[in-house]
Every structure is written in C-alpha cells, then in structure tokens.
Amino acid sequence: QVQLVESGGGLVQAGGSLRLSCAASGRTFSHYVMAWFRQAPGKEREFVAAISWSGGGTRYADSVRGRFTISRDGAKNTGYLQMNSLKPEDTAVYCCAATNYGLGPRPSLYDYWGQGTQVTVSS
Numbered sequence: 001q002v003q004l005v006e007s008g009g010g011l012v013q014a015g016g017s018l019r020l021s022c023a024a025s026g027r028t029f030s031h032y033v034m035a036w037f038r039q040a041p042g043k044e045r046e047f048v049a050a051i052s053w054s055g056g057g058t059r060y061a062d063s064v065r066g067r068f069t070i071s072r073d074g075a076k077n078t079g080y081l082q083m084n085s086l087k088p089e090d091t092a093v094y095c096c097a098a099t100n101y102g103l104g105p106r107p108s109l110y111d112y113w114g115q116g117t118q119v120t121v122s123s
Contacts, residue, residue: 002026002112004096009117016086022079022096033099034079038092047105059103086121093118
C-alpha cells in the first residue's frame with residue numbers, strides 16, 4: 001500500500017503560481033510512477049502530468065505543457081507540481097496518484113490516490 005497526501009492548494013490570481021506537494025508513505029514510493037490529475041466541477045477527471053520512478057521521464061497534458069513542471073524527491077518520498085501562469089480554467093481539485101504501469105494518462109492505470117487539494121484561480 002502507498003498512502004498519498006497532497007498539500008499546497010489555494011486561491012491565486014490569474015498569472016500567479018502555486019506548488020503542490022504529494023507526500024507518500026507505505027511501500028517504497030520511489031518504485032512507482034507518480035502523476036497528477038485534476039477534476040473540475042461537472043467535468044471528468046483529467047490527466048495533468050506524470051513522472052517516472054527515476055525522474056528521467058515525464059509526460060504532460062497539452063493544456064499545461066510549458067506552464068507546469070512535475071518533479072519528485074526520492075529522499076523525501078515527495079512529488080511536486082509547480083504551476084506557473086495559472087489560468088481560471090486550471091481551477092480544480094488536484095490529486096496525485098501512483099502506479100507501476102508507466103506514464104499513461106488513464107486514471108484506471110493508477111492504483112493509489114490521494115484525497116486532493118483545491119486550486120482556485122480567479123480572473
């Protein structure tokens with residue numbers, strides 16, 4: 001089992017930045033791919049970004065590429081999502097997730113999920 005806890009969400013104006021954290025405990029988190037998903041009210045869960053266990057491979061949704069950066073710190077068992085140039089359409093609950101099955105964008109590939117943290121971007 002892997003337990004994931006997100007933090008760092010909040011209210012920010014458009015054009016601002018936030019950094020989300022995902023603290024992992026349980027099984028060795030460094031063996032897992034880590035990803036971020038988001039879900040806005042009335043919409044389906046959306047893939048945001050994923051990073052390989054080594055940190056050498058990343059994948060981003062087109063909507064965030066160039067603005068968001070995913071990273072991880074193995075020594076701290078923590079993953080991060082740096083979000084810059086935020087837009088109102090980035091408003092959502094952001095969840096981190098972990099899987100053994102590669103950098104796929106489908107939520108069904110991920111075995112472990114955090115509870116999420118709210119990000120609200122005002123215009």
